[in-house]
Amino acid sequence: IRIPISAKNRLGFSTTNEAGTIAQTIQDNCASLIAVHGRTAKQRYTGEADWRFISEIKAKLSIPVLGNGDVDSYSTAKRRMNESGVDGVLIGRAAQGNPWVFNQNDRLPSVASVFRVIETHVKxxxxxxxxxxxxxxxxxxxxxxxxxxDVNREIGATLIDKTNLNQFLTQLDGIAHIFLDDSIRL
Known part of the structure; x- marks a missing residue:
């Protein structure tokens, strides 16, 4: 195959017994890169990602390895890379509703910025x-x-039940005004 192939794998299904072997097999079968999630499939989102094990896998492979699990900020990503030796990280759930997670300064956006991004995203x-x-x-x-x-669920429910964009944007504007001075327009 002439195009680069990548693969993403967890540490295993219920144990990590086969993770190193699976990663080696992926590399041996022409993968250009592998991403390793630091939990087993059985763990799902519970417990902590095992970055020590990700580091061990990285040490055994010659292809780039990306680590995944419990990365919720740029500073955490850099720390995980430095500690484990991986070539990069993947950020998953922490990016949902938070595209600023990739900012190098870890600063939070203004509330007005968040509402502008919501509006742009839905459009x-x-x-x-x-x-x-x-x-x-x-x-x-x-x-x-x-x-x-920290918008409560009841208020959120009034937004997501809208069936047309104008209704959605009107409700979004109303929610924004709970948080913002009325002089600030989206």
Whole structure:
């Protein structure tokens, strides 16, 4: 195959017994890069990611290795890279509703910025998927953004039940004004 192939793997299903062997097999079968999640499939999102084990896998392979698990900021990403020797990291759940997770200074955005990003994001989803599908697909994103602002579920529910973009944007503006001075417009 002439195109680069990458693979992502967990440490195993319920134990880490085979993780090193699986990673080596992936490398031996022409993968250009492997990403290793520091939990087993059985762990799902519980417990801590095992970066020590990710580091051991990295030491055994000659291809680039990306680590994944419990990376929630740029500074955490840099620390994990330095401690484990991986070539990079993947950020998953921490990026949901938080595209600022990739900022090198770890500064949080203003509340007004968050609401502007929500508005831009939903408009792009509607543009790409159409109004109904765009709004349906955006629900989980909207809730992720609002959760980071500590918006309660009842208020969030009033946003995600909207069936057209104008209703959504009107409700979003109303929620924004709970947090912002009325003189600030989105």
């Amino acid at each position: 792009r989803m509607v543009e790409f998927h159409g109004e109904i599908q765009g709004l349906l697909r955006f629900r989980k994103h909207a809730l992720s953004y609002l959760r980071r602002l």
